[in-house]
Every structure is written in C-alpha cells, then in structure tokens.
Amino acid sequence: MSQEIVISPSILSADFARLGEDVTRVIAAGADRIHFDVMDNNYVPNLSFGAPICKALRDYGISAPIDVHLMTNEVERLARYFKEAGANHITFSYEAITHTDRTINLIKELGLSVGIAINPGTPVELLYPVLEQLDLVLIMTVNPGFGGQKFLPYTLAKIEALRQELKRQNLLGKVEIQVDGGVNADTIRVLAHAGATNFVAGSAIFDAEDYAQVITNLRELAIEHESPDYVDLSFRGE
Numbered sequence: 175m176s177q178e179i180v181i182s183p184s185i186l187s188a189d190f191a192r193l194g195e196d197v198t199r200v201i202a203a204g205a206d207r208i209h210f211d212v213m214d215n216n217y218v219p220n221l222s223f224g225a226p227i228c229k230a231l232r233d234y235g236i237s238a239p240i241d242v243h244l245m246t247n248e249v250e251r252l253a254r255y256f257k258e259a260g261a262n263h264i265t266f267s268y269e270a271i272t273h274t275d276r277t278i279n280l281i282k283e284l285g286l287s288v289g290i291a292i293n294p295g296t297p298v299e300l301l302y303p304v305l306e307q308l309d310l311v312l313i314m315t316v317n318p319g320f321g322g323q324k325f326l327p328y329t330l331a332k333i334e335a336l337r338q339e340l341k342r343q344n345l346l347g348k349v350e351i352q353v354d355g356g357v358n359a360d361t362i363r364v365l366a367h368a369g370a371t372n373f374v375a376g377s378a379i380f381d382a383e384d385y386a387q388v389i390t391n392l393r394e395l396a397i398e399h400e401s402p403d404y405v406d407l408s409f410r411g412e
C-alpha cells in the first residue's frame with residue numbers, strides 16, 4: 175500500500191444534540207478527517223448546518239482536519255465564512271457554480287485546499303481540464319442531499335476513468351479521489367479497487383455502537399482492495 179487511505183466520517187449522521195462529544199469519539203476511534211456536509215435547501219432539498227457549527231467544534235477543542243462539502247449555491251461567500259470558522263478544505267459542487275476556474279482560485283487564495291464534487295449523472299470528463307489545480311475530486315455515489323442512501327453502482331465507471339486520467343496527467347496520488355454516499359463494508363471493496371482512496375461514511379459509522387471497529391474494518395478493506403495503480407507511485411520519480 176503506497177497511497178494513504180483516508181476515512182472521513184460524515185457528521186450529518188452524528189448526534190447533533192451532543193455534537194462535540196460525538197466528534198471527539200469518532201476522532202478517538204481513528205477517523206482521519208471530519209466531513210462537514212453543508213446543505214442550503216436550495217441546491218439540494220435539505221438544510222443542515224453552517225460555519226458557526228464549524229467554529230463551535232473548533233472552540234470545543236476539535237483539532238482534526240475539517241473537510242467541508244458544500245452542497246450549496248453562493249460558494250464564494252460561504253468559503254470565506256468557513257475559512258474564518260477554522261475549516262481546512264472546501265469541496266464545492268460543480269453543478270452549483272458557473273466559473274469553475276475562478277471559484278477554485280478563490281478558495282486557494284483563502285489558503286484552503288480545494289475539491290470539486292460531481293453528481294452521479296454528471297460526466298467526470300468535464301473536470302479533466304482543471305484536475306491539475308485540484309487537491310481532491312469527489313465522485314458522489316448517491317444523489318446529494320441526504321445520508322443513509324444506497325450506493326449507485328454506475329458511478330464506479332467514473333472512478334475508474336478518473337484514476338486512469340490522473341495517471342495519464344501524472345497526477346495520481348496528488349489529487350485524491352473521494353467517494354461519498356452509501357460507503358460501507360460491502361461497497362468499499364469495489365470503490366477502492368476502482369481507485370477511490372478517500373472514503374466518506376456517515377450512517378455506516380455513526381449508526382454503529384463501536385466506531386473504532388467500523389473505521390478499522392473500512393480501512394483494512396480499502397487497503398486490501400486498493401487499485402494496483404497505487405501500489406508503486408515511484409514512477410513519478412519523487
């Protein structure tokens with residue numbers, strides 16, 4: 175295994191009444207990053223939480239990286255709020271914005287790492303011109319808006335295609351492939367094999383009694399089924 179496997183619990187499925195405690199628990203259980211799902215009841219038909227909750231987690235003492243997944247319009251304004259609230263990373267939804275290049279640059283200028291998410295029905299090829307500018311691509315494996323949905327198998331072909339394109343552009347291992355939606359012990363094998371290395375899981379982790387057991391199991395399965403393309407990235411000469 176040469177590519178880092180990242181497990182990012184989606185706190186959309188956490189206990190909102192005890193958010194600080196629940197996030198502390200999931201970090202102690204081995205989570206790498208916190209996945210922070212922002213929904214505006216406009217771009218997606220659901221409303222979640224915003225930058226003040228991110229700041230509250232920082233004030234509570236959560237120091238783990240916070241990966242903000244914006245399922246919203248008004249990306250540029252929200253990116254500034256999340257920077258001030260202590261976030262580390264912003265992924266915005268490709269379908270929600272018009273000026274892809276400008277939005278990427280604005281987020282980078284804020285000093286945050288940047289990703290683009292695409293919906294299940296959106297072709298991944300649309301992102302090829304900007305891959306070099308990105309830290310992460312999020313292939314949505316469900317339609318965004320809700321936790322607890324079923325993984326859509328047809329998204330696997332896009333993960334495969336993206337892995338091959340990253341290899342072609344000499345970006346494999348530099349741009350993370352994240353997947354989000356219906357990730358669990360049954361689906362993670364094929365997702366890892368296709369090329370994902372960053373796994374968001376909400377209900378699979380927070381609905382379980384033992385967070386550590388689920389996170390360890392997911393990580394081991396991802397490592398075991400990792401795409402052979404990651405096994406030796408030394409071809410980049412780095």
Ligand SMILES: O=C(CO)[C@@H](O)[C@H](O)COP(=O)(O)O
Binds near residue numbers: 317322323
């Ligand atoms: O972005 C989203 C949903 O739109 C996700 O991050 C979900 O919160 C994942 O939940 P599970 O499918 O893992 O329960």
Ligand SMILES: [Fe+2]
Binds near residue numbers: 211
């Ligand atoms: Fe998400």
